[in-house]
Amino acid sequence: MIAVISDDFTGAAEIGGIALRNGFSVTIDTCVNANYNCDVLVIATNTRSLCKIDAQKQIKEVTEELLKLHPDFIYKKTDSLLRGKIGDELNVQLAISGKKKVLLVPANPAMNRTIVNGIYYINNIPLMESNFFGEEFDKGTTSNVLDMIGNEYKDQSFSISLGQKIPHEGFIIGNTPTNEDLMGWANVIDDTMLPAGGASFFNAILKKIKTEKEQIKSALLFGKKALYVCGSNHLPSREVVQKVKEAGGSVLYMPKSIFCKENYNGIIQDWADAIVLEIEKKEKVIIAIDTLECDDVDDIPSRIKEIFATVVKKVLEKVNLEELLIEGGATAYSIIEHLEYKKFYPEQELAQGVIRMKIEQVKEMHLTLKPGSYQWTESIWKF
Structure with missing residues (x-):
């Protein structure tokens, strides 16, 4: 091994x-x-x-x-x-x-x-x-x-x-x-x-x-209900999300004022409820960051990761997703920690760095990960 x-x-x-x-x-x-x-x-x-x-x-x-x-x-x-x-x-x-x-x-x-x-x-x-x-x-x-x-x-x-x-x-x-x-x-x-x-x-x-084998590629049977978590601050990644928004796709940005109140649990819950409703209507939904207010907040990156993880957990309590797709390594790690997922079995390499895998603890949902500086593949980025 x-x-x-x-x-x-x-x-x-x-x-x-x-x-x-x-x-x-x-x-x-x-x-x-x-x-x-x-x-x-x-x-x-x-x-x-x-x-x-x-x-x-x-x-x-x-x-x-x-x-x-x-x-x-x-x-x-x-x-x-x-x-x-x-x-x-x-x-x-x-x-x-x-x-x-x-x-x-x-x-x-x-x-x-x-x-x-x-x-x-x-x-x-x-x-x-x-x-x-x-x-x-x-x-x-x-x-x-x-x-x-x-x-x-x-x-x-x-x-x-x-x-x-x-x-x-x-x-x-x-x-x-x-x-x-x-x-x-x-x-x-x-x-x-x-x-x-x-x-x-x-x-x-x-x-x-080992002599390289041709991977046996099964057809991509992509689930209907999918949540894309775009946590990267990389400009090209933010631009492709904006293009989906402008084309009428379902993009729900993190509320701008989320850090302006000491107790933002209510804002997170409202955002989670809106995501759930949008998934029920449109099935494929992106959550991402656009602009945030309250610039004097300490350790913004850690707070953002925590909010993404919290909101994803709240959404999964109400919706049975078939696909969870996460951009950015730190964001992904924070989310799997909150969800208490431990072991994963890669099934498909959809593109360089874009990996779809099974989760040991949740049989009905696939997890796909992508580094923030890489591009989504067309096979799953369709809105």
């Missing part, structure tokens, strides 16, 4: 889709249990949203529990743009695993996310000049990958190209200008290394292990 630790829920789902694509059976869980019957086990954490101490504590615990299962190896799924506590998490996992070095390959050349001579580029522009998630890094961070994983790990980190001598210890960050480089790095892995990086690198590793 191959084990994977993901730092967010949509990343876990994307790994599950890649396992399916390559002919591997897969289970996604939010904690490590004793008995699994699968080729790939993915543990979905939420460490990207945690502080350093809490993230390291969770990675330590999950790694220790996974090692008790004696997996063939443990892959650390990171964000392809190196957001989150990359160095902090890898450092503690390296110590627990007893490995000498990390081979970190986060790039995804197929999406124009490349690393050349230690510089991260998106669409051929250095990442920090592209305004693409730049605000999610510490002030002063450059597009140099050694900066992006954390200043305190610079002395033990190296930007290496294929064919160059690999240091015996430390963080090895692979330059990856082309898709072919992904397979090249997969062929470099040995028992002294902890492999880590994006979904594309994991795909290359699986291809190396």
Whole structure:
């Protein structure tokens, strides 16, 4: 069995889709249990949203529990743009695993996310000049990958190209200008290394292990009653929701004044009731964020996630949904925590990163996840 630790829920789902694509059976869980019957086990954490101490504590615990299962190896799924506590998490996992070095390959050349001579580029522009998630890094961070994983790990980190001598210890960050480089790095892995990086690198590793099988694709029997939770702040994601709204589709935005009152439970309940009525009338409904008032509210992102999770739970108490579709890893994790869903079985990779799965606790409803920066596939985005 191959084990994977993901730092967010949509990343876990994307790994599950890649396992399916390559002919591997897969289970996604939010904690490590004793008995699994699968080729790939993915543990979905939420460490990207945690502080350093809490993230390291969770990675330590999950790694220790996974090692008790004696997996063939443990892959650390990171964000392809190196957001989150990359160095902090890898450092503690390296110590627990007893490995000498990390081979970190986060790039995804197929999406124009490349690393050349230690510089991260998106669409051929250095990442920090592209305004693409730049605000999610510490002030002063450059597009140099050694900066992006954390200043305190610079002395033990190296930007290496294929064919160059690999240091015996430390963080090895692979330059990856082309898709072919992904397979090249997969062929470099040995028992002294902890492999880590994006979904594309994991795909290359699986291809190396096993000849890629054509996934048996069953017809998509998409349920009638569907709730789309669009929690991403990514501008293209917000624009596609607005287009549905303008075309007459059912879009219910989070109430603008929801933070203007100390007790907003009544507003959440009214919003949930409106969503329920709209599902009964139109069947397919989107809930999303447009604009919010009361700018002086502390920790808006956490409050938004909590409200989305609360309203979804209230809706599911009154409506039997057949499809729940969630955009954004942090939003998804908050919702499944509120719903107390634990274990998931990916069934279909509808597009890169768009994964539809069964839920162990709710047999009649499918869950589909998508990262905020990815696009919805036409097969399910129809209004």
